[in-house]
Amino acid sequence: MSLLPPDMDEAGFAAFLEELRGTVGADWVWSGEADMFPYRDSFSPVWNTGEERHASAAVAPENVEQVSEVVRIARRHRVPLFPISTGKNFGYGGPSPNVNGSVVLDLKRMNRVIEVNEERAYCLVEPGVSYFDLYREIQERGLKLMLDCPDPGWGSPVGNSLERGVGYTMPHFRDHFGAHCGMEVVLPDGEVMRTGMGALPGSDTWQEYPYGFGPDPAGLFAQGNFGVVTKMGFRLLPLPEYYRSALITVPRRRDFVKLVNHVNYLSDSGLIGEVEYGSPLSALMGNADFMALATRTGGPSDAEMDAAASDAGLHNWQVELQFFGPEKATLENWHYAKDRILSDIPGAASFEGDHFPMPATEEQLNNTTQPWQTSIKRRRSLGVPSLGAWKIVRDDGHVGFFPVLPRTGEAVFEVQRVLGDAMKEFPTLPPFFNALTTPLFWHTHTFQMVFAPSIKHDDPAHNAITHAAMKKCVAVAAEHGWGDYRAAPIYQDDVAGTYSFNNHILRRFHEQLKDAIDPDGIIAPGRGGIWPRRFRA
Numbered sequence: 001m002s003l004l005p006p007d008m009d010e011a012g013f014a015a016f017l018e019e020l021r022g023t024v025g026a027d028w029v030w031s032g033e034a035d036m037f038p039y040r041d042s043f044s045p046v047w048n049t050g051e052e053r054h055a056s057a058a059v060a061p062e063n064v065e066q067v068s069e070v071v072r073i074a075r076r077h078r079v080p081l082f083p084i085s086t087g088k089n090f091g092y093g094g095p096s097p098n099v100n101g102s103v104v105l106d107l108k109r110m111n112r113v114i115e116v117n118e119e120r121a122y123c124l125v126e127p128g129v130s131y132f133d134l135y136r137e138i139q140e141r142g143l144k145l146m147l148d149c150p151d152p153g154w155g156s157p158v159g160n161s162l163e164r165g166v167g168y169t170m171p172h173f174r175d176h177f178g179a180h181c182g183m184e185v186v187l188p189d190g191e192v193m194r195t196g197m198g199a200l201p202g203s204d205t206w207q208e209y210p211y212g213f214g215p216d217p218a219g220l221f222a223q224g225n226f227g228v229v230t231k232m233g234f235r236l237l238p239l240p241e242y243y244r245s246a247l248i249t250v251p252r253r254r255d256f257v258k259l260v261n262h263v264n265y266l267s268d269s270g271l272i273g274e275v276e277y278g279s280p281l282s283a284l285m286g287n288a289d290f291m292a293l294a295t296r297t298g299g300p301s302d303a304e305m306d307a308a309a310s311d312a313g314l315h316n317w318q319v320e321l322q323f324f325g326p327e328k329a330t331l332e333n334w335h336y337a338k339d340r341i342l343s344d345i346p347g348a349a350s351f352e353g354d355h356f357p358m359p360a361t362e363e364q365l366n367n368t369t370q371p372w373q374t375s376i377k378r379r380r381s382l383g384v385p386s387l388g389a390w391k392i393v394r395d396d397g398h399v400g401f402f403p404v405l406p407r408t409g410e411a412v413f414e415v416q417r418v419l420g421d422a423m424k425e426f427p428t429l430p431p432f433f434n435a436l437t438t439p440l441f442w443h444t445h446t447f448q449m450v451f452a453p454s455i456k457h458d459d460p461a462h463n464a465i466t467h468a469a470m471k472k473c474v475a476v477a478a479e480h481g482w483g484d485y486r487a488a489p490i491y492q493d494d495v496a497g498t499y500s501f502n503n504h505i506l507r508r509f510h511e512q513l514k515d516a517i518d519p520d521g522i523i524a525p526g527r528g529g530i531w532p533r534r535f536r537a
Helices: 010-024 033-039 063-078 131-140 156-162 255-269 280-284 288-294 302-312 325-343 362-366 388-392 409-425 459-481 489-500 501-517
Strands: 057-059 080-083 103-106 113-117 122-125 182-185 192-194 228-235 242-250 274-280 317-326 349-357 404-407
Touching: 010 057, 010 063, 033 057, 057 388, 063 080, 063 103, 063 182, 080 228, 113 131, 122 156, 131 156, 156 228, 242 255, 242 325, 255 317, 255 325, 255 409, 280 288, 280 302, 288 302, 317 325, 325 349, 404 409, 409 459, 459 489, 489 501
Parallel strands: 057 103, 080 103
Antiparallel strands: 113 122, 122 228, 182 192, 182 228, 242 317, 242 349, 274 317
16 A cells, blocks of 8 residues: 555545546656655655655646645645645755645745846745756846855755744845745735735835835745745845955964954954854864863863963964955955954954956866865855755765854854753764864844754664754754754754643644634645644644
């Protein structure tokens, strides 16, 4: 017997699939085991176990009218749908649903770049458009616009933003959901709704003013299950005239606190793009004595780290800065940043890096001429989608835990210590949290840390360790007020459960909304930890 949707027998499933074929065409409905293999989460730590989530079928509509009809058919048959766009979503669950037997609603055929407006710096796209597609459209038309793209670039602006994904340019563009402006949504009853100014017939400001009038429901569709997004608008960055890079290092461990404060000011003032924090002491991690110091339970003292740095002739910390804008402005902003930091942190050093007019040449994109060993991935930093991030994948993949923490040096030190100690329960995993772990400055006003243990399809014991470590990370981080920002379906209930203020009122509020508009759970039941009455019972 094939995998079936919840509460459905073989005959009912066959009738349901036949209705789908009548709507989208027989070539765009799949249900066989071989056809469904790509809809498994190949990065799952519960691969080939009873916990792995499987879809029963997949359907790929071509337009919003077909999406609406597919939703209506699913509602009549009470079959849960799991919408996906394009891309892979590796590390966060891939295309696998929360509920076994769900039918994947694959929107990859909806791949139109509907509009790109150079003068007003926005675009309107469908879910099947990838960052590669949008970049190609801009380049072929010779538009002076720059993307803010994730890495790899095969993902969809719609899908990435709805998962609150991030990029690597200027602060107000890196938050991809924050940079969206207007969406079209098919609701659980098949009705089509537009948010913001899209609700006003004849409006020409749908991609410029996101709110319209009254409450704005757009946030419900990010990591939510209240509808199927079929169009989204995004603000785009005008192509800067010039790019400049630089490096600042600071000698003492405690200098990181001041360094972070200065970088926060520069970022909040719009003077810099994304930064890359790091530690020159990483070069010592191959030394067993230093590794033991950096990973010691309770963490090393500041004096010990300063002594190790002094003995090695290295500074404790560094930050790579990026500047965008007119050439003179980037130079003045760099001089200001350098003077501000060096005048406040004794012993700090500065280094000028590559700088050039935009757009970058292929050689400049390859980033091989920096006078230091750089952590900047320049293609993504300059809005050029690539597959460069694929080289970080180990074994058969990985899962990701990215806790949100305050944007302070003190918070970074606390995460290093607390999660470093917690993960000592799993000594076969790499020491992701240690005295040199630096934060990611992805989202505009917060830091995140990265925990990404690998998975191995042929090693269930290793996968079980990874799975247990992920769950412990979620729990321990929450005890200290650090919440995960994004999770695979197998962890979404754990993560949602940590957002527990006032007896889980946020979850209960979401459940009330879900029960009101989708009590049978047609759209992605369980996504974001939100379960409708049918599945709660």
